[in-house]
Amino acid sequence: xxxxxxxxxxxxxxxxxxxxxxxxxxxxxxxxxxxxxxxxxxxxxxxxxxxxxxxxxxxxxxxxxxxxxxxxxxxxxxxxxxxxxxxxxxxxxxxxxxxxxxxxxxxxxxxxxxxxxxxxxxxxxxxxxxxxxxxxxxxxxxxxxxxxxxxxxxxxxxxxxxxxxxxxxxxxxxxxxxxxxxxxxxxxxxxxxxxxxxxxxxxxxxxxxxxxxxxxxxxxxxxxxxxxxxxxxxxxxxxxxxxxxxxxxxxxxxxxxxxxxxxxxxxxxxxxxxxxxxxxxxxxxxxxxxxxxxxxxxxxxxxxxxxxxxxxxxxxxxxxxxxxxxxxxxxxxxxxxxxxxxxxxxxxxxxxxxxxxxxxxxxxxxxx
Amino acid sequence: xxxxxxxxxxxxxxxxxxxxxxxxxxxxxxxxxxxxxxxxxxxxxxxxxxxxxxxxxxxxxxxxxxxxxxxxxxxxxxxxxxxxxxxxxxxxxxxxxxxxxxxxxxxxxxxxxxxxxxxxxxxxxxxxxxxx
Ligand code: SF4
Numbered sequence: 052x053x054x055x056x057x058x059x060x061x062x063x064x065x066x067x068x069x070x071x072x073x074x075x076x077x078x079x080x081x082x083x084x085x086x087x088x089x090x091x092x093x094x095x096x097x098x099x100x101x102x103x104x105x106x107x108x109x110x111x112x113x114x115x116x117x118x119x120x121x122x123x124x125x126x127x128x129x130x131x132x133x134x135x136x137x138x139x140x141x142x143x144x145x146x147x148x149x150x151x152x153x154x155x156x157x158x159x160x161x162x163x164x165x166x167x168x169x170x171x172x173x174x175x176x177x178x179x180x181x182x183x184x185x186x187x188x189x190x191x192x193x194x195x196x197x198x199x200x201x202x203x204x205x206x207x208x209x210x211x212x213x214x215x216x217x218x219x220x221x222x223x224x225x226x227x228x229x230x231x232x233x234x235x236x237x238x239x240x241x242x243x244x245x246x247x248x249x250x251x252x253x254x255x256x257x258x259x260x261x262x263x264x265x266x267x268x269x270x271x272x273x274x275x276x277x278x279x280x281x282x283x284x285x286x287x288x289x290x291x292x293x294x295x296x297x298x299x300x301x302x303x304x305x306x307x308x309x310x311x312x313x314x315x316x317x318x319x320x321x322x323x324x325x326x327x328x329x330x331x332x333x334x335x336x337x338x339x340x341x342x343x344x345x346x347x348x349x350x351x352x353x354x355x356x357x358x359x360x361x362x363x364x365x366x367x368x369x370x371x372x373x374x375x376x377x378x379x380x381x382x383x384x385x386x387x388x389x390x391x392x393x394x395x396x397x398x399x400x401x402x403x404x405x406x407x408x409x410x411x412x413x414x415x416x417x418x419x
Numbered sequence: 420x421x422x423x424x425x426x427x428x429x430x431x432x433x434x435x436x437x438x439x440x441x442x443x444x445x446x447x448x449x450x451x452x453x454x455x456x457x458x459x460x461x462x463x464x465x466x467x468x469x470x471x472x473x474x475x476x477x478x479x480x481x482x483x484x485x486x487x488x489x490x491x492x493x494x495x496x497x498x499x500x501x502x503x504x505x506x507x508x509x510x511x512x513x514x515x516x517x518x519x520x521x522x523x524x525x526x527x528x529x530x531x532x533x534x535x536x537x538x539x540x541x542x543x544x545x546x547x548x549x550x551x
Binding site for chain 2: 063071072073074075077078079081082084085088090091092094095102132133135289332337338
């Protein structure tokens with residue numbers, strides 16, 4: 052069933068065919084508006100726009116990765132409202148999920164590419180090996196490097212899903228034997244949106260894709276090309292343990308009185324003050340909890356080079372995410388040292404502002 | 420909604436915002452909505468807000484990709500809309516200041532489609548009767 056303009060059919064038609072009511076769609080757009088921090092009144096217009104929009108063709112490539120990013124998006128507890136993202140997109144190719152393999156899989160990818168030339172969103176999880184011409188990671192006899200260049204050339208935009216694709220991630224950690232680089236180092240002539248996290252929050256992946264389909268443009272991005280709706284605030288900005296931080300009440304070890312009282316985890320290594328992500332608000336495992344709520348400090352997994360930035364259990368003031376010289380030497384003096392690193396993050400953020408709006412404007416321009 | 424849950428004063432500010440929006444609805448017919456999920460409300464704040472707004476005479480529940488609950492508060496034109504997602508947790512929750520929330524009203528496209536479907540059904544029945 053199709054209106055002729057959209058050979059794959061509109062989202063409204065696809066929903067109707069599956070017996071999904073318009074109220075479900077309106078409910079979903081209400082949920083999207085909320086996670087995207089859009090005015091709630093936008094949900095009606097979003098539902099109307101989505102009903103008439105074609106399903107977005109998505110081609111998903113997996114490079115040097117652990118499949119956690121795919122798990123994050125696809126693992127749901129039961130069919131729910133949140134799964135409606137799969138009604139909005141047509142996942143035309145996904146190396147890990149598709150049933151066919153070998154030559155048939157290659158054909159499927161090329162067919163999807165030809166049918167949606169210039170219109171598909173290319174999702175990449177995993178970093179790209181470049182050492183020795185990229186031979187450390189290959190698929191179907193082709194290096195990931197060659198596949199990425201080839202498939203990006205016909206894409207409308209590229210979504211780097213997960214810290215590996217966005218910033219190189221763990222394959223990029225020292226000594227980086229495979230010469231791993233982020234997708235944005237290879238694809239420079241197309242808009243590249245980064246949705247980092249190890250893995251990324253499923254709502255951030257789904258919400259970003261839904262935004263592109265609904266509004267036909269890229270969302271506002273920060274200086275690291277991350278959607279501001281999900282990466283605009285630090286974990287620390289939204290942390291429920293923040294009142295303890297502000298009062299200077301810190302756990303000094305994982306089994307002391309402070310830990311039992313739920314005090315701030317800054318001194319046991321929390322990287323929340325310099326980590327931008329939505330874990331503190333959207334949470335994990337169906338909104339159940341997030342690391343800090345489970346008693347462990349934030350590792351900073353959505354920031355570049357988080358693996359190499361000092362010890363996970365060292366306070367920020369001792370490591371400052373890889374730059375001990377900045378606050379180095381200052382003994383952890385609770386709130387004072389904490390304030391210094393927050394000021395640092397803010398400064399970094401302020402300095403990035405100019406670059407930020409420039410990157411966002413440039414990305415928008417590139418979007419066809 | 421525990422009684423011990425701290426209060427931040429957010430419920431009072433929200434009530435003022437709702438009052439302003441309701442006055443605007445009365446005067447100009449402009450609808451508005453407040454996204455509760457995006458606000459750092461404590462359990463205590465939420466309980467205060469629910470108590471202050473109370474319940475009016477209309478309430479509806481429906482299942483569309485998960486349960487939803489909509490009720491008019493004791494203030495005409497102020498509705499509480501709660502959508503549950505997977506595992507029964509709140510996926511979206513808004514206070515809507517409107518004569519009737521969008522989610523309850525039938526959509527014009529759906530009305531057109533069902534008008535055509537009902538006509539077709541009746542035409543079929545008439546044809547069948549004619550053949551008897
Ligand atoms: S340092 Fe970590 S635990 Fe403490 S308030 Fe900030 S984000 Fe929360």
